[in-house]
Amino acid sequence: MAKRQSFQIGTGAFIALGFAALGYLATQTTSLANYRQGASYDVKARFTNIGQLKLRAPVKVAGVRIGSVSDIKLEPDKLDALVTLSIDQHYDKIPDDSAASVFTSGLLGDQYVALNPGGSPDALKNGDEVVLTQSSMQLEELIGKYLVGQGDAGKAGDKTAKPETAPNDKGVQPNDKK
Amino acid sequence: MSAASRVFSPFTTGLAQLGACGIFLLQTLRAVPRSLRYFRETVRQVFFVGAMSLVIIMTCGLFVGMVLGLQLYHTLSIFGGTAALGTVVALSLYRELGPVVTALLFAGRAGTSITAEIGLMRATDQLDAMEMMAVDPLAYVVAPRFLAGIIAMPLLACVFNALGILGAHLVGVNWLGLDNGTFWSNMTANVDVWDDVINGVWKSTAFGAVCTLIATFQGYTAPPTSEGVAYATTRTVVFSSIATLAIDFIMTAFLM
Numbered sequence: 494m495a496k497r498q499s500f501q502i503g504t505g506a507f508i509a510l511g512f513a514a515l516g517y518l519a520t521q522t523t524s525l526a527n528y529r530q531g532a533s534y535d536v537k538a539r540f541t542n543i544g545q546l547k548l549r550a551p552v553k554v555a556g557v558r559i560g561s562v563s564d565i566k567l568e569p570d571k572l573d574a575l576v577t578l579s580i581d582q583h584y585d586k587i588p589d590d591s592a593a594s595v596f597t598s599g600l601l602g603d604q605y606v607a608l609n610p611g612g613s614p615d616a617l618k619n620g621d622e623v624v625l626t627q628s629s630m631q632l633e634e635l636i637g638k639y640l641v642g643q644g645d646a647g648k649a650g651d652k653t654a655k656p657e658t659a660p661n662d663k664g665v666q667p668n669d670k671k
Numbered sequence: 672m673s674a675a676s677r678v679f680s681p682f683t684t685g686l687a688q689l690g691a692c693g694i695f696l697l698q699t700l701r702a703v704p705r706s707l708r709y710f711r712e713t714v715r716q717v718f719f720v721g722a723m724s725l726v727i728i729m730t731c732g733l734f735v736g737m738v739l740g741l742q743l744y745h746t747l748s749i750f751g752g753t754a755a756l757g758t759v760v761a762l763s764l765y766r767e768l769g770p771v772v773t774a775l776l777f778a779g780r781a782g783t784s785i786t787a788e789i790g791l792m793r794a795t796d797q798l799d800a801m802e803m804m805a806v807d808p809l810a811y812v813v814a815p816r817f818l819a820g821i822i823a824m825p826l827l828a829c830v831f832n833a834l835g836i837l838g839a840h841l842v843g844v845n846w847l848g849l850d851n852g853t854f855w856s857n858m859t860a861n862v863d864v865w866d867d868v869i870n871g872v873w874k875s876t877a878f879g880a881v882c883t884l885i886a887t888f889q890g891y892t893a894p895p896t897s898e899g900v901a902y903a904t905t906r907t908v909v910f911s912s913i914a915t916l917a918i919d920f921i922m923t924a925f926l927m
Contacts, residue, residue: 500718507722511826514833515872519864522761522836526859551860603860 524549532582533560534619538593539573544604544629546595551605552578559584562606578606580617588613589621595629604629695888699813706814713815720781720816720883721823725830727780728773732831735768736760736838744847753849757858760839765867769832771919774878777824778911782886785816786907789890790900798891813887817880824879825872832871874922881918882911 520526543565552560560580568575580587590611597604608623617623706713739760747753789812792798798808843849862868886907893903 500715503722504714504718507718507725507823508826510725511721511823511829514829515826515868517833518765518829518836519868522855522858523862523864523868524859525864526855 533579534582534585534617535563536578536580536617536619536621536623538576538578538606538623538626539568539571540576540593540595540626540628541573542628542631543574543576543595544597544631546576546604546606546629550603552580552608553605554584554587554608554610559587559608576606578608578623585616587617589615589617590625591617591623592625592627593623594627597630691892692884692888695891696884698809699817699884699887702807702809702814703818705807705810706818709811709815712811713818716815716819717822720777720785720819721827724777724780724823724827727776728827728831729834731772731776732769732834733838735772735831736764736835736840737842739763739768739835740839740842740847744843744849753843754853754857756839756843756849757854758861760843761836761858761862762867764832764835765862765871767919767923769828769835770871770875770878771915773824773828773831773875774882774915775912777820777827777879778882778886778908778915781820781823782882782907782911783904785883785886786890786893786904787900789813789816789887790893790895790903793891793893794895794897794900796895813891816887817883820879820883820886821876822879824882825875828871828875870926873926874919877918877922878915881914885910885914 546562546565548562548565550562551558552562560578562576563579564575564577566575566577567573578593587608588611590613592609592611594607594609595604596607611625740756743756743759744753747756747759789798792808792812798812801808801811840854844851844854889903889907889910890900893899
């Protein structure tokens with residue numbers, strides 16, 4: 494009887510340990526750990542281009558995570574991306590003239606929304622809109638600009654023909670300049 | 672005739688083994704409802720194949736995590752990407768190394784003892800004695816071990832993963848000086864519960880079923896001699912390892 498109980502306790506302890514490990518892996522090492530359980534308020538922001546911004550991407554002030562992206566929609570008439578930011582209720586003193594930008598963590602990392610605090614005495618409230626926004630930097634666009642700009646400075650005669658011979662190239666910059 | 676049969680006999684023997692194993696699986700599955708009567712036996716087997724394997728699983732998990740942390744840190748530092756250490760370790764553990772290494776260790780630690788035990792039961796006529804007492808050995812001996820393997824393997828793999836993460840943290844953060852916050856935040860940003868953690872749990876459940884099926888089948892059909900039991904034990908390890916890695920590839924291809 495005593496022996497039987499000891500293996501039953503051992504089995505129970507083993508199963509409990511296994512499920513504890515599973516729970517630990519699932520909640521502490523995955524994106525579930527980023528879920529904010531506390532109350533939050535929603536702020537909207539319009540961007541002309543959000544790049545690879547995804548749902549649940551972090552919202553940061555001074556590099557500190559204060560919330561997440563809860564919704565991304567395309568506005569049908571303005572053709573802007575309407576991004577809803579859920580900000581932790583804890584941070585309720587963010588000035589309403591703060592600027593929102595889509596940044597990339599590292600050179601090739603994930604994208605996040607950074608809020609640069611302004612100087613207004615009034616704070617952002619639920620349903621407010623962040624007016625000052627800066628779209629995501631597109632690496633391809635930058636490279637395109639860089640390549641074309643370099644060419645213009647170098648050999649002018651050679652270069653002007655090049656974008657036109659490659660119409661599917663994304664470097665639309667020369668046309669804007671003309 | 673004899674020359675042809677000699678050439679083809681390895682194939683026909685292999686096919687016959689595969690077929691017998693399949694029939695054995697169906698018989699075991701049919702015996703599972705009847706084995707619920709011996710539920711205590713299943714609990715005992717979970718203890719023997721699961722709880723008793725914890726020490727080897729935890730030790731190996733820790734070392735696998737540590738060596739992953741060490742290797743990846745040096746490789747990633749070439750590209751200036753050491754911040755991704757946590758992510759890479761977690762993904763490789765959850766998706767591949769955790770389930771596979773646990774299954775290989777399980778085959779060596781628990782599979783062999785299942786085969787040897789059932790093989791000796793066969794050799795000493797205990798299985799026949801059970802049948803004479805109207806106790807179905809499939810329901811009393813095989814099915815509880817089969818169920819125990821399916822229950823124990825995912826739990827063991829989770830423990831292995833958790834210890835692996837701990838080992839990588841130990842090496843990456845405490846030893847090589849990676850930032851603690853970077854390690855965890857990169858991991859939590861890129862690891863998904865369903866795609867990575869639960870994916871690994873499905874895999875290890877399948878490995879648990881396959882490894883215990885092979886172990887019980889080899890024991891059940893072992894020739895009733897000491898040599899036969901020895902060969903059956905060897906075959907358990909060989910076949911379990913091959914089956915684990917082959918099924919891992921197939922499941923990865925389907926689950927990705």
